[in-house]
Amino acid sequence: MKKKGIFGGTFDPIHIAHIYIAQEAVKQFSLEELVFVPTGNPPHKNGKVITDAILRYEMAKMSIRNYKEFSISDYEILKKGYSYTYETLQYFNSIESSKLYFITGADCLMDIYHWKNIKEIFKNCTLVVFNRPGYNIEDILVQKSKVEKEFQTEILWLDLLNLDISSTYIREKIKEGINMDYFLPSGVYNTINTLGLYR
Template sequence: MRKIGVLGGTFDPIHFGHMYIAYEAYKKLGLEEIIFMPGGNPPHKRGNEVTDGILRYEMVEKAISDYSFFTISDYEIRKETLSYTYETLRYLKETNKDSELYFITGADCLINIDKWRNVQNIMETCNFVVFKRPGYSKNEIISQKEKVEERYNTNIIYLDLLNMEISSSLIRDRVRAGLCIDFFVPINVRNIISKENLYK
């Protein structure tokens, strides 16, 4: 049975933090593939201005092109309706028969998991993997992890990764301020941002 990781996000833009998380999960969990899933129309982003999905897809595709174990899916980008995690996981399960899914997400999502739709279905469809994010202590994450495990009768995997305080919003702010972003994103992502005049 193939072990496949799934890393979703708006990726507006993708940065080295995303790629570090994906690589560490790939190695630590013994995965065979990590699927990057750019969000198409995420419900928690309603009202926020998000870069066109085709451009975000292109940035991810360029960023991961040198890594054979990183792939990308346009499932959510193609969806015209809101993108819910349980639907995405169901789709991936149907299209990857005989595979075990590992859904990789940040501590903020674990803290707010009760706001998600069909949480029980999510927990039954995949191995839920949580990594540390700035703003949350390890004790806080472990405490919430235990509560969620008990509530949904599941086991959650915790990845204790480095705190890389890189965010897409930081990169967008730096672009607006005319500051260099070379140390935060792959050069081909920077080139797309420049060519398309994004985040100005």
């Protein structure tokens, strides 16, 4: 059975740490494909200003064009209503018989009891978690053990360098007029400047 990674996120904008995370997931878990899934209308971002989904999709698509293991899906951005992880996983399982690995940050693991239909998430994928700046590893491991026991599942740990790069930081610096091209994949910074994003 094909091993496929699903990497969801707002990608607002996509940056080099996203590419690094995806590459390491492919390598560490021998994934045959990793699909970037830009979120359409995520419920947890309700009330926050998010760049138009089509623009985020196009920037992500541009960023992965030279990586043969990477692909991108517009499923969530074309979907009406909120984008829920369990529905996205059900969708990918319906179109191809694959073993899905859902790649997400420690912040999502710590907040997982607020996710919709958690049982369906674990039924449809293996959760792969990576650390993020500001989270204590001991707290994460305690939560990981608790969730694994409660849902009779195994959560995999993605071992990464601790890169303190975030889309929020990049947006703030661009708004201040600071050049951020060294944090962004080729072509993305030009697109941001041309369209006047994050100003």
